Amino acid sequence: MRTHLCGELRAVHEGERVRVCGWVARRREHGEHLAFVDLRDHTGLVQCVVDGSVDVRTEWVVAVEGTVRGRPAGTHNPDLPTGEVELGDCAVTVLNRAEPPPFPLDERADTDEATRLRYRYVDIRRVRMQRNLRLRAAMVAAMRRAMDDQGFCEVETPLLWTPTPEGAREFAVPSRLHHGDFYVLPQSPQIAKQLLMVGGVDRYYQIARCLRDEDLRADRQFEFTQLDIEMSFVEPADVYAAVSRAVTAALAAAARVDGGGAPRARDAGSAGADRSGAANRRSEVPADEAYRMLGQITGSSDDVPDDLVVTLTWREAMDRYGTDKPDLRIPQALVDLSAVFAGSEVRAFQAPVVKGLRHPGGASLGRNRLDGLVDQAKQLGAKGLAWFKVAGSVGDLQLESPLAKFLSDAERDAMVAAAGAAPGDLVVAVADEWRTACEVLGALRLDLGRMPVSEGGRRLCWVTEFPLFDGIDDDGRLAAAHHPFTMPHPDDLDLLGSDPLAVRSLAYDLVLNGWELGSGSIRVHREDVQRRIFDALGIAVEEAEARFGFLLGAFRYGAPPHGGFAVGVDRLVALAAGEENIREVIAFPKTQSGTDPMTGAPKPLGPRQLRELGLPPRPVG
């Protein structure tokens, strides 16, 4: 039906008679003797010249047969890759008419997302979505290649799984053959992949769809995709290495797609897409930056600053950034002011820990903004927030603050020094339990320093040694931070009985610019250790058998030491695409309330179907 793609036509094709197919991006008519039709397909846009009038409209589907020719002098279009040439002597065949699109496909337009989702099939025709979907495909292909090259075996695991009362809420699927019983859709292939290790697969991966019935966010959909990995006979460093190769391969592939490889999706559609705000929000990763990162992550390059990729323990991350997923693009870190205020008369500072944060230039913040910060701190669980505007000059500092008159000169100078503050800065401080103080200031740090995803470069870090347990759950029992099969840190095994909350684990996260890209752990493979963890969690033997029987059973038949990881593909692609939310890299996402404006899902089931599934009829009213 076609001989060429629109976006590939160049001067080398001059003289060739070609046939291209696509959608009418625009039509420019100059009376009855001359008309221009810009034809668009997924590779780009080419100008077709019709000697006469032509009955086509925007978004009609047409085939154009024409002769490639150089454009007359002075009519080249430098905004188009095909701008040196055009199709002349065109014969236009209308393959299908189309109603005017419900919103402009032009990249400059900024359309309400609900409308875009309702007509997603039209939205996908736009350059942005074409580019994002191709970027995603290229990154997934690169990850597959990286895993294959490292000797991993791709295995599919069931979508119809068994309920496991652990972790996230699950989507339930009623059984037609066993009324009253349910399958669930997997939150992740976690248990299945561990069984594959028992099965001797040794190195497993899967581009796996995961489903969690939890409230949606900019970075969370009901269904999302993970590069799921599990490996036998490994230590954490082996997992880091395997994951790093896949992630850096994906980022390098993204750089190639985005940074100059052919075809360049951004050239499709309208000319001059660079002028659009939407286009400017995207980041273009130059290939050399991706390779620089690759060198960093694998440790194979010496000429890059060490802080591009860092490894932090969970405790360090909390202490310095107040979160387990630090955005390292923000230079400010939390500082400990406990020593400064150890003997303070300020009652508010008499707490286990006083932490501070410098906000450069923050002395200019108005009272409203400051009150807002105080409210925010309280909402996050702090008893209050102290703020100090630093004024004066070095050697003669003054503080502007409700608390200023209660501070001694020594305290004032020590605080300013500890915070690294200078006149014109703001210092905020929280006195509380260590974790609360860190988390509150961590949230404020993000609020004060947040930047668009496409700015500030890419700052990857591994966060390691997460706590094994994460406080007390609603039933008064200890809760597993990761999942109950996470291996305790070998140095902390003795604390399992005495001080479980202090036990570190061999669980780790990969974090990029404040986004949690993935997480994993070394798993428990020995029954005695597993029993001690269940003991600490308050899970009786019978209960453990009931909930995880088949896994524990499998572990009795020769479980190798193993561990793994899962990379959030949607988030990785979104970051590479410079998108603020993952819906932009998913073809058919759900809205925040979990609906699909295009299909109308979720919808009621008919009475016959309900009966077959053994479900009660829908209540009326």
Place this chain on the structure above:
RNA sequence: GGUCCUGUGGUGCAGUUUGGAGUGCACGCCGGCCUGUCAAGCCGGAGGUCGCGGGUUCAAAUCCCGUCAGGACCGCCA
């Protein structure tokens, strides 16, 4: 479950603070003109339940209450 933002012809906005006629801008759409445009240009035209419901008022896009939808976040979540 909660906090905040948004909702005005097909699209994107202004108008809402301080109530006074559905007023305006840009794009698109329809018709006409136009032989080198490329976000074509020029002329004309059509198109509105100001998300929905209630209240206050002589009068509501505007103020109040409720509700729905979309989004950001908290809770929740590997």
